[in-house]
Amino acid sequence: MSEEASVTEQLFIQMCITGIIMALIYILIALGITLIFGVMRIVNFVHGEMTMLSAFSMYYLFEAWHLNFVLALVLTIAGICLVGIFFQRYIYKPLGYDILNVMIIAAGASFALKSAGWIIFGPVPRDISTVFPGMLRILGTPLSMERAAVALICVGLTVGLYLFLYQTKTGKAMRAVEQDPEAAAVLGVSIDRVHAIVFIIGCSLAAMAGALVGMLFAVEPEMGSEPLMKSFMIILIGGMGSIPGAIVAGLLLGLIDSFTETLLGGEMAFIIGFALLMLILIIRPKGFFGYEI
Amino acid sequence: MKFNPVKVKKFSVLLLVIFLFVAPLLVITNAFHLHIMIMMCINIMMAASMWLLATTGLISFGQAGFMFIGAMTSTLLVKELGWPFWVCIPLSGIVPALVSIPVGRLCIRIKGVYFFLVTMAFGELVRGLFAYFRTPFGGWYGIRHIPPPEPHYIFTPLSKIPFYYLGLVLTLLTCWVIYRISRSRIGMTLWSLRESDILADSVGVNVKKYKLQAFVIAGFFAGIAGTYYAHYFCYISPLVFTFTMSLNTLIYIVVGGLWSLSGPIVGAAVLTLVPEFFRATGVYQMLIFGIILVFAMLFMPRGIVGLVTEKVFPLLGKRVNRQKI
Amino acid sequence: MMGLTVLFLILSVFTGISSAAPKELVVGCNFLLSGPAASIGLAMQRSVDIATDLINQKGFTVQGEKYLLKPVYFDSKYIPAESVSNLEKMLVQGIKFVHSTGSGASVPLVEKTTAAKVFQMSYASGSDHLTSPKYPLSFRSVPCNETAFAMYPWLVKDFPQLKTVAHINPSDEAGFTESETRQRCAKNSGYKTVANEYYKRGATDYYPVATKVVAAKPDFIDFGGTIGRDQALCVKALRELGFKGPVTIGYSDPLAFIQIAGVEAAEGAILFNTLMEPITPEAKKAYDLYLKKHGPPFLNNYYEAWDPTFMLVEAVKKANSIDPAKVAEALRTIRWQSVFGEMYVGMESLYGIKSVFCHPVPMGIVRKGKAVHLTMAPWPDDALVQKLNAK
16 A cells, blocks of 8 residues: 555655656746847747757767866857857847747757758767766655756756846846847846856857757757747747746646646647646737747 | 729739639640649638737637648538538538637637647647547548549549649639738728737727627638648648648748748749758758748748849839838 | 749740750659658668769669669758658659658658559558559558568567567657557557557657656657657657666657767667667678778768668669569568668558568667667568457
């Protein structure tokens, strides 16, 4: 009897942990996208591919060429930021940040990058060796060190982002542009500089996410797609441009996904996930804490 | 010589239609080419049906879902109940249209980017439901052995020309109907909604009602395109009607040009043809397609039709209607 | 004006396509070169390439004329419509032999290839959706769910301590057919199935399905139709959740599997129908040729397209004809020395027609991060197949 109870308990705790960890990873990606949307009102469809490029970069630098992990990470983030700035200046800006055109051009770029990934890296899946070996036990349930470490990193970055936005001058400038670009310009904020910084932050977050996902899971050209979709769902439920919204929605979605997938199977989870999404948006058309579009 | 723009336009369209009817007998006899034309018909139907909705500012990522519902309707009716295909064709437009009414009612008040997502969720929901219930919807297996239209001695699994004509007729019908709607009172009203919801509302336009009408029309024709797909490929499954298909439809519209019906038609036609040049390159096909998209948007932000209207027509002495731009 | 533009576009596009050069036997290869199973597609492409080079050194003779083999590659991207479009293009080019991968890509083709009297051999699950008397020209070039008939008797003999099994499969066509076959084999071999779970192919996280399976406490886990990195990630999740028993995995690339799952998690994994080391002289020859052309790492799925290419040419030679129906008949009578041992076309007792390429099934195991070959399990005879397949 107690054997059974503890199995159910274990299952429950496991589902919670899995849900939270997946949520944190998707939130990390979502934060980058929602930040870019909030300030620039464009949907950066290539975010998923940046995650993928970052993972491959980490694979080559750290795994294949045996660079120090932190050094590899720094180089990767720098590289991805360069890619991001390139996109922002030469691809999105010429379109005047029109949301529809940007979406299409980003879709095209993401097709191209994904294909380039297949061609350059080949389809053989790879993995980044874990930097955090070992297992823990939380409340009697096994948890791998690397998952715990990833969770902590995500939380740290989220807190860091929050502090940046609310405590630093640049962060405040970003929030000003988010709320009203014209007023911010009148007050002397350099809009171009803010746009660049937003992109840098967004891409850094994507790069970090790529390294973490590559470590926990596999590195392959297709890896950016599913996290991107999940992140979009999180952002839109939470409200575009809202960070607390992304966090709340992320945790909610992560837990629901985890529970429904484990208990009811992938198909049902799929259906329930989208049905819930529709429901939430119908009830609150701007998401939990969303902005006026 | 002064062109009468309306007469020239009508004449060239007529010429095109005649050409298309005669083509399989003279020019396009190759079975693979006919297959491409058939794919083009499907894509044009999807793009045209979504266009009207897009002009109101509502971009629906769920069109593949309605296409699936339409395909499933006629598939089940023909396969399970043995109804004739020709009876099922209008039904496979009506059923998704009926579904789109409550869905539209709930979703239309959701604005902008959120609308994309809620329609995408709907499309995926349709896929998920059809995938979950193996009977009668086929599950992830999908449904195989879908009979082609009657009479069976004309429509065989290998025949192309009958399907081509069927597709041509359906596409022309779709485009004609959408064109008439866009020119009618409904169409004009929808146009005004793109400019400004609020302004239209202030002059007493029932914004929601017109948007819903556009949504239902889009659903109807998507369903018809779906059933054409089903009875040509003889196989449907959740792997077919994905979000990517809806995204592709949007791409046809935007690359072709959002501002008139010729936009989605040209966009769908061109973007169906162009990848075929590169089919033999294998993996590079997607890469080239993506790069073409990027350059297309950079150099033709108003779409192909927009570019031609702005640049080519003035050279021909045709007066450009500034309003359209 | 718009009309004239479109007219012009269409006219300018439809110029002729050149058809295949004379005296070449063209094989249309509809492979998965992108998408979830792309690593298999690439390995197969390389395999067909190198096999073709070998065959074309001497060529082969049909009715007195010398022929060369010419493969033409298409990417089906795992999208059914793309697959059908590829087939249309092949048919127009007069191609009469099709080599295809992936059930999602191969099954939609079989109606058309049968109607067009075109030969089709597929590396795909999907049981009688591909191989049945309705499709006399369609073959399964690599045994898929049929390997269960070889694997279970071997397990009973070599791992007698196992009593209960759990099945994990992707939730699609391939996965469902594998699951059905394997559950039947398991039952008729004396195992109790304690769990039968499906996951969405290409999922990122495997903890949900792994958690459920571990909770059912099976002695071993049969991965059936799971492929690629899904296998490795799922095994990793299972080990992290505390599962210690053996796992049986097929269609696998041992190197990629060990790299992604990690040495610890991969320890003890049984890889069925996977040739871990080049045991036979034929395997050694194929292996060396690959390394010479492409260098390491060796893609293990390469073996899967190697022999079918040779079998096809042998059948053409025996039939002394390039008519697909005659070639198919000849194929059913051939015995070929493959990298696995003797290969022939069989499984009439299962499908009603000889349509699956059968051969001894290599069994391997991962020990200390290395792929180790254990033994060749014999291909079951008809009586054994009937017994294991009983409902």
